[in-house]
Amino acid sequence: MELESESTVRSLVPDLAALARLGTRGVIVTARSDDPKYHFVSRFFAPGAGIAEDPVTGSAHCALAPFWAARLGKTAMVGYQASERGGTVRVRLRGDRVLLGGHAVTVLRGELLH
Numbered sequence: 467m468e469l470e471s472e473s474t475v476r477s478l479v480p481d482l483a484a485l486a487r488l489g490t491r492g493v494i495v496t497a498r499s500d501d502p503k504y505h506f507v508s509r510f511f512a513p514g515a516g517i518a519e520d521p522v523t524g525s526a527h528c529a530l531a532p533f534w535a536a537r538l539g540k541t542a543m544v545g546y547q548a549s550e551r552g553g554t555v556r557v558r559l560r561g562d563r564v565l566l567g568g569h570a571v572t573v574l575r576g577e578l579l580h
Contacts (some may be wrong), residue, residue, distance in 0.1 A: 467493065467494065467495050467496070467572065468495075468496055468497065468533075469495055469496065469497045471497050471498075471500075472497050472498065472499055472500045472501075472507045472548075473500075473535065474497060474515060475495050475496065475497045475507050475508065475516050475526075475548055476507070476509075476548045477507055477528060478495060479491075479508065479558075480495075480511050482511065482513040482518055483487070483513070485511050485513050486513040487514075488514065489514065489564065490514065490522070491505065491512060491514070491515055492510055492511060492512030492514070492515060492517075492523075492526070493510070493511045493512075494508055494509070494510050494523075494526045494529060494530065495508060495509050495511075496508040496509075496530060496534075497532070499545075501546070501548060503546075504544050504545060504546040504554070505524060505538060505540065505543040505544055506530065506534050506543065506545050506546075507545065507546045507548045508530055508546075508547050508548065509545070509547065509548055509549055510523040510526040510547065510549075514551040519550070520549065521547070521549045521550070521551040521552070521553060522547045522549065522552070522553030522555065522568075523547060525557070526547070526564050527545055527555045527557050527564070527566055528557075528562060528564040528566070530545055530557065531557035531558075531564040532559060532564070533560055535559050535575075541558060541559040542556070542557070542558045542559075543556075543557050543558075544556050544557075545557060552570055553568065553569070554569075555567070555568045556568055
């Protein structure tokens with residue numbers, strides 16, 4: 467959902483119970499950024515999946531990249547996910563693919579055995 471301003475995205479207090487009843491994996495809200503370091507800002511809510519608000523969501527940026535590319539006429543952009551923790555995600559369209567870049571935090575390490 468595109469909102470009218472970055473401040474609206476940042477100050478949004480969604481009705482998580484209502485969002486959980488939508489039957490979707492999640493809801494992305496976004497707007498153009500007021501900060502020249504970023505092209506757009508976003509937040510991702512997924513209470514139906516047990517996640518009130520995801521801090522930084524790669525899959526959401528895979529949808530946001532073509533959305534904003536069509537509006538801004540760019541194939542490479544920088545987004546900011548304005549959750550409490552927040553994070554910067556660089557996106558680049560390459561054909562029907564979206565390449566993501568940024569800093570990540572390892573939360574689990576494992577090994578697959580044959």
